[in-house]
């Protein structure tokens with residue numbers, strides 16, 4: 195990579211595939227920030243901003259927030275100094291309009307480097323979402339069975355309260371899956387055609403998925419020497 199080039203990664207996968215979990219680990223491993231549009235909307239909602247209240251009406255149904263506001267929010271986030279070496283996109287882009295916008299936003303930094311697809315069957319994704327718990331303060335993601343905190347209901351990192359997302363109700367999750375197949379899954383073909391798609395089996399343990407992602411990205415883990 196030349197100096198002007200940055201590492202931009204796009205994580206793809208159904209709701210519950212583990213995008214957020216893997217993005218946070220990649221953030222640590224690569225030293226570039228995770229940009230999760232879902233987290234950004236939830237942060238805005240917590241702070242009762244206009245953007246947060248607008249997003250809520252869509253998120254409660256499991257529908258996509260309009261492109262214009264979403265793209266503007268990402269553009270502002272990307273302009274912050276911590277993105278100087280790149281970013282890991284999680285939950286963005288979610289349709290072709292957003293993907294084309296992201297190509298434009300990252301063009302000066304060399305464009306998208308890789309688009310890893312974390313593959314998971316819908317049934318398993320539903321099971322994971324049902325048991326998910328999120329930290330109210332730092333947004334860290336847990337699972338009551340697969341990735342439990344050291345003490346129930348409390349975040350390991352900052353002692354924050356763990357809660358269940360409002361949109362993790364079964365009927366909303368079903369619509370999120372529907373929206374994924376209708377609007378987001380065409381992006382798999384979009385990045386494949388550009389030669390950027392890599393795939394990992396998301397049904398494996400969290401550490402295995404992470405190690406395989408790092409290998410696909412050409413980053414050596416300490417264990418591999």
Ligand code: AP5
Nearest residue numbers: 209210211212213214215231232259285322326336337340
């Ligand atoms: P968003 O927050 O992006 O939700 P999502 O896409 O539905 O994805 P999730 O966060 O549910 O799943 P994940 O893949 O991150 O899985 P996680 O790591 O948590 O979006 C929410 C809403 O915001 C949208 O519906 C929309 O309204 C709006 N929105 C967001 N972005 C938008 C955009 N770009 N445009 C328009 N609207 C937008 O893992 C799930 C669970 O499994 C956790 O409990 C975790 O601990 C566990 N787990 C993870 N990996 C493993 C593993 N390997 N083994 C066992 N358990 C695991």
Ligand code: MG
Nearest residue numbers: 213214232285
């Ligand atoms: Mg997520």
Ligand code: ZN
Nearest residue numbers: 329332349354
């Ligand atoms: Zn926390």
